Amino acid sequence: MIRKRKWLKRVIWALIIGICFAFLISIFAWRDLSSARSNLEQAKSVLDSLQSNVTNKIGSRTGRSETEVSLAKALTSANAAEQKINSSLSLDVLDEIPLVNTQINGVKSIASDADAAIKMGQQLLAQLDHISGAGSFQNGQIPLGQISSLQVMATQDSNSIQSMIKPASGLVSSISAARNDFNKVATKLDDELVTASQSLAALEVIVGKNGPERFLLIGDNNAEMRDQGMALSVSTVTFDNGHFTTTPANSISSLALKSPVDVPIPSGTSQVFGELQPNYLWQSVNATANFQWSGSTMLAMAKENTGIDYNGVIAIDVPALADLLAVTGPVNVAGIATPLTSQNVSQVLLNDLYVNVPAGNQVLRHEEIAAAADAVLSRLKEGSNIDLVSLAKALGNATAGRHLLIYSSDPHLEAIFNSDGISGNPAVKNASRTFHVAVENATATKLDYFIDPSISTSIYLTKYGNAIISTKVTIVNTAPIGAKPSYQLGPDYINSFSPGEYVGRLEFWGPSGSEQLGSISESGLRLNEVPFKVFPGKSTTITIQTTIPNAVINGEFGIQYIPQPRMEPVPVKVSINSPYWIINSNKVDSTTLDKTQVFTWQLYPKKQ
Secondary structure, three states: OHHHHHHHHHHHHHHHHHHHHHHHHHHHHHHHHHHHHHHHHHHHHHHHHHHOOHHHHOOOHHHHHHHHHHHHHHHHHHHHHHHHHHOOHHHHHHOOOHHHHHHHHHHHHHHHHHHHHHHHHHHHHHHHHHHHHHOOEEOOEOOHHHHHHHHHHHHHHHHHHHHHOOOOOOOOHHHHHHHHHHHHHHHHHHHHHHHHHHHHHHHHHHOOOOOOEEEEEEEEEEEEEOOOEEEEEEEEEEEEOOEEEEOOOEEHHHHOOOOOOOOOOOHHHHHHHHHHOOOOOHHHOOOOOOHHHHHHHHHHHHHHHHOOOOOEEEEEEHHHHHHHHHHHOOEOOOOOOOOEOOOOHHHHHHHHOOOOOOOOOOHHHHHHHHHHHHHHHHHHHHOOOEOHHHHHHHHHHHHHOOOEEEEEOOHHHHHHHHHHOOOOOOOOOOHHHEEEEEEEEOOOOOHHHHEEEEEEEEEEEOOOOOEEEEEEEEEEEOOOOOOOOEOOOEOOOOOOOOOOOEEEEEEEEEOOOOEOOOOEEEOOEEEEEEEEEEOOOOEEEEEEEEEEOOOOEOOEEEEEEEOOOOOOOOEEEEEEEOOOEEEOOOOEEEEEOOOOEEEEEEEEEOOO
């Protein structure tokens, strides 16, 4: 009996010691896991701050250097997390326990994947630096080899990133949240890499890798707005094996037609814009928001006049020229007294050329604006040591704001342009949540230089998840008061009858599937057209009501605004409110439409 008691005591003490030992190991293991997780959070924080501005940073050598420093910091934190996990004795002991080892391996996997992803970023930056140096854009030669190598790298990295997206099942809440956070970042990165790979592959075709590609180059005038600027000038750019040549720019009047081309006008487009004859008049061809239709119609119109089959259309406006001038430097244009720079090009081309010019034939004005576009292209063609990465960034900024739009008659290329968002089709992505607002000039004037629209959107979420949206569009006319009649200020004595009087049409596209009183289907969205007029020094506000049924999906609601490519980006303010939902993000957000802006809210039902 005594021996049994002693044995029992020893067992109890052994259990106590074992429990204490296990407890201590668990404490140390949890400490090591927490420390590793803290390192991963530090890495994530660095990457989050970098991600919000990475496009602007990688466009310059200084920005890339700063990005490299940030990536190095993130890599140090990720490496520290890996080292702490791999060198932890307590974690090694607990690694033999099935449920526990799932958590340990979960953290190890996150740390390893983060490390690999950051190293990919460093390699991509190194490749961009190499292209910026060795791959400079010289004498009209686009370095196809450098573009091809970057395209291959983007494809390989995309495949690697996809393998890092792993399920969070079986992980405890904090580790599961970390894995889900990583998966979100990795998914977004993969999307961007796929887009980059597709874009680079398309670029190779556009610049003539497989043979000559001839594009119609259209200059859009932001002083007289349609959905984009009015088609004002035209030239041709031909790409062949990385080289490009241009023809002298000319007024769009050189391609005037005698009758409409045989291109069907979609029903909704015909109902709203048909009276403008968009398949006959170049000044009306891009009144619709769907540049895919406008581009295909432009090709038909050009062929009708010239007999030439073009491969596609590139439409470029004055803000896009400003982006390019920031890369090329100033250019001189015959007939324009001052050199054009990225800072003055909008004022010179959209205002100064028209000041004090009486009403009459504007072909000379058209040719001077077209000549400015030609001068920029000539500088690109003849200039030495143009930084290809900076040029790509400038083109990216222009396409993001819809200041540069591309249409291709090749369905495969057009599908890529669609997925990249540069086709000009507003309904290609998330059409059920898309808004697009355009203020279009209904007078024969150049008054849009003085017109400043702004947008204010208020969203009310009902108990059942429907979104009731009120959008106010305010149009301010800053044209000089009491001015004399002129070609710039009017009147045209057709729609306007005093200088500076702006007569326009508000074209308001709401989401597909939404309810907007009086709207029709156009460009894949719901369109309301509201005529208005506003005198110099005055403003007017137009309100449109939209209802999106069943708007809240899986605890989330969002909308996006696609920009109208005006001279200055349009300010937009969005607010959201509901007594039925907890809104776990900013209830009010303000920005400018220099690119497509997405507003998203996480929502939780309130207990009633």
